[in-house]
Amino acid sequence: MQFFLEGFRPGDPDVRPEAARKAEASGVVDVLVIGNGPAGSLIAAQLAEFPHISTRFIERRETAMMQGQADGVACRTVEMFNAFGLAEKLNREGYRVTETVFWGPDEQNAGIVRTGRVLDTAEGISEFPHVIVNQARLQHYLVEKMGNSPTRLQPEFGMDVLDVTVPDDPSAPVGVTVRQLNVPGQPETVIQARYVIGCDGARSTVRRSLGLELKGDPQHHAWGVLDVLCETTFPDIRRKSIIVAPTGGLAVIPREGGYLNRLYVDLGEVEPGDRTLRERVTKESIVEAAKRLFAPYSFEPKEIPWWSMYEVAQRRTDRFDDVSDEERGTRSPRVFIAGDACHTHSAKAGQGMNVSMQDTFNLGWKLAAVLEGRSPASLLDTYNAERQPVAQGLIDFDRDWARVVDGKNPDAPEGEGLSTQEIRSRFQDVGRFTAGVATCYPPSLLVGEDTHQKLAVGYPIGMRFHSAQVTRLADTRRMHLGHVHQADGRWRLYAFADGAPITSDSSRLRALCDFLAESEESPVRRFTPAGADIDAVFDVRGVLQQSHGEIDPDDLPSLLLPVKGSLGLRDYEKAFTPDINGGQDIFDLRGIDREQGALVVVRPDQYVAHVLPLDAYGELGAFFGRFMNLLG
Known part of the structure; x- marks a missing residue:
């Protein structure tokens, strides 16, 4: 987090100076x-x-x-909230989902037994967890x-x-x-x-x-929802659980605070056109259905802060x-x-x-x-x-x-069931979707073609930027590269160095920085308002291949050590090196071409818009020229 660019100001840095609002x-x-x-x-x-x-x-x-209402916060959403500076609050207050446990009928169909468990989110999908808030x-x-x-x-x-x-x-x-x-x-x-x-x-x-x-079709199936403080012998009440019982289904979602839980309770099929269902369903009837589904375990609510019911429809x-x-x-x-x-x-x-x-x-x-x-x-x-x-x-x-x-x-005719083992397998298959990281925008005005994707195979064009650990050069802080991305409307240009040292005349990274800072054809020069800081529209970050001990900030090109603000202060937070000590070399983790390097262009909403060679100046300018106005 950066502050004091415009001078020292005591107090909470999250409370920014009030600006004169635009008159309507x-x-x-x-x-x-x-x-x-x-x-x-x-x-x-x-x-x-x-x-x-x-x-x-x-x-x-x-x-x-x-x-009431929703409470599941996917990994991708926590990534978004990090851009607002709110991920720490979510992680501190929320219930962190680590496992999903599956329950099914016992051999006599007299009750339920645990049938397996899986990681709720596969390793490596995101640096952030799935939380409940x-x-x-x-x-x-x-x-x-x-x-x-x-x-x-x-x-x-x-x-x-x-x-x-x-x-x-x-x-x-x-x-x-x-x-x-x-x-x-x-x-x-x-x-x-x-x-x-x-x-x-x-x-x-x-x-x-x-x-x-x-427009769409109702599925003619009803579920009740309870937020409940309860006494129960069900052993997985503080684990996310999916229960398929002889009489229906039940999902247990532990909530924040250590005591509160949410239950999604199967209320069965609904007759098409039945408009009396909401009048018939009460919180007591949902509790009774939950008790049947939890059998042979006891379930006694102590307080129900909120409840509702819904019919499944898309x-x-x-x-x-x-x-x-x-x-x-x-x-x-x-x-x-x-x-x-x-x-x-x-x-x-x-x-x-x-x-x-x-x-x-x-x-x-x-x-x-x-x-x-x-x-x-x-x-x-x-x-x-x-x-x-x-x-x-x-x-x-x-x-x-x-x-x-x-x-x-x-995928089968109506009425054919799945075993809990099959449900567990399907849950694992859809992990990227439920984590929120499966969205991929196709080539368009804002998304480039995959011509140069091989330079950074771990950053698929059209998908969200998958962060990885790095070391900030100036202060050797270990951190995630993607965490520099704020919800401020700026584009991020992550320039991964080629094989030549940044101090070398043959460095493609240095040449790119010089082009962006000085050339009349540079999108930074063309599309940044006159008089604004050089990173007001494009936030350029350099990722070097050397360790932080092999280079000093003074070795950097001016674009990676820019002078900003009314006081003319230098920004020392634009350059990074691999996290060698942590064994997390971002070049290996994200498949960056070490010889050629790569420029990864990331939209303000954290999606990869393009992957280009470091010297693809014309392609870079043409890409931004498709949807930006000349302001320089």
Whole structure:
């Protein structure tokens, strides 16, 4: 973490100096975020970092959510939260899932027995674990983050959205009609915004205003959910457990704090068209079903802070913005939907909240780039193009996985069951998906071709940047390279050295740094605003092959020891060496070509956009020229 660039300031460094917020011209806000759920909170926290962007954040609830709903935080989501400086909080407070234990019927079908266990997340998938933290706490972290940001953004509660109107004139603002619920007699008002983001859930007013609907098929199967403090003889109550009992299925998810657990309880098939189910299901009926499924072990609830029930269904909308297929390419989107507003699924895979936040992590930096003038509005078309296939992939996966957890074979005729051994095997097969690291964006405006992939085989183009341990040159701190990536809208250029020492005239890494810093053709020079720090848009990091004892900071090219800020201070944190002492040489771990080196281009949302040779200056400039405006 860096601070004091603009001078010494005592106090908590997480609380940044408040900046003058952008005035709303003629009452028009740049971005209106609707919905204080995970998706809305994450994009609001992103946009709060930009004082030159005016943002409002509204929520229908009259107070912040305190409990219930989602709680599984995938490894990939913890990686994202690390970019916000929040991973340590998640890891400290959350329950860390290390194993998943499987239970099945005993030989007499009289009860359940343990049938096996596996690592919940395979070794090496991520440096971060799968954790369990209640959704309300994640939202609190993000709201606290935005409150400490330069803009001091906060949610406005009790704001009911009635309608969204998109004018035909692309220069006219979008109108959002709202009513303030906690002020009796308050008249309807219209918020005018350049862009609107609907994160307002499965019953989204924003989605309905766009004429979109969630399409898909219900699975006619109901599950009850309990957050419970209990007394039980079940031995794996503090381990994630999947139980397939003679009378149905049960999932045990230990929660944070050491005592609380969540249970997903199979309530059986639902008759199509049965609209009385919610009236019949009570927390007592869910408890009784859980007791039957835990047999022969006892289960006695002491307190149930929250409970609910849901019917399994997988649905999504045809698009995630306001531009129809016929209009695509003729105008840019101004209204977006994310999370449950555009895709819903069961809780079985634990992906709903995670994928929802990935939606808005994808969108936030793009909006910032457009609103700050760094990219044309056409960049925003990539949100729908990238995220809709991801949502469809999740729905396809969830449809099969929900049946697996029910003990059914999704590839066989109706009614054929799976043994717990088969369930365990399938669980291991889908580990990368459930960890959240399986997303791969295809070649596009923002993703290059794999022509040079062989230079860095461990960084597949289109997939998230897989961090590895390095040593920071200046202070010999052992750390993860990917942890320098902040949620600040900047691109990362990780330049892995070639075989020549950085001090040599034949060093390709040195030549690249000189090109980026000095050439008129450099994307750093062309696309960075005049007068801004040299790393304001492109954060270049060098990874050398020598150990930290073989080189001094003064040997580095100027780009890796830049002068920044109003005081003209040097940034000593741009260069790294392999973690030799820890036996974690990043060149070997990630398959970097030691002779040629490699330039790994990483998007602001942590996805690898391109792998290029260190001397591919023309290709690098052409890539960024596709979607960036000249600012230098």
